[in-house]
Amino acid sequence: MDCIFCRIVEGSLPSRKVYEDEEFLVFHDIHPFAAVHVLIIPKRHVESLQSIKESDEAMLGRLMALAPRIAASLGLESGFRTLINSGVGGGQEVFHLHAHVFGGEGSVRIPT
Numbered sequence: 001m002d003c004i005f006c007r008i009v010e011g012s013l014p015s016r017k018v019y020e021d022e023e024f025l026v027f028h029d030i031h032p033f034a035a036v037h038v039l040i041i042p043k044r045h046v047e048s049l050q051s052i053k054e055s056d057e058a059m060l061g062r063l064m065a066l067a068p069r070i071a072a073s074l075g076l077e078s079g080f081r082t083l084i085n086s087g088v089g090g091g092q093e094v095f096h097l098h099a100h101v102f103g104g105e106g107s108v109r110i111p112t
């Protein structure tokens, strides 16, 4: 399987890391839409929100709970926006589950 985000997790593709723990990796998006634009991904390959199983529910809770911690660590005191594109029809381009976190200049103009 050739997955860009799995390669970032492995370290064979570089990224600007913001946070890492056993389960998740957070890094800056290569094409930022806002002053702050990072991606939260599970290290384990999960294709999409479209394909999650019941056993993924706790992981998803932890992923979303990480967003405010990451936002705070990046200085987004006034708020932030999250987005998960799911499936081709939902605008997903990289098929490894990820939550976008946007903040600062530009973040409120991103089309949803």
Ligand code: DGP
Residues within 6 Å of the ligand: 004, 013, 015, 016, 027, 028, 029, 030, 031, 084, 085, 091, 092, 093, 094, 095
């Ligand atoms: P989505 O449409 O939700 O699948 O968004 C995928 C995002 O991933 C898109 O905003 C650009 C970003 N991206 C794609 N390839 C790379 C990469 O190699 N490195 C980083 N840091 N971001 C990437």
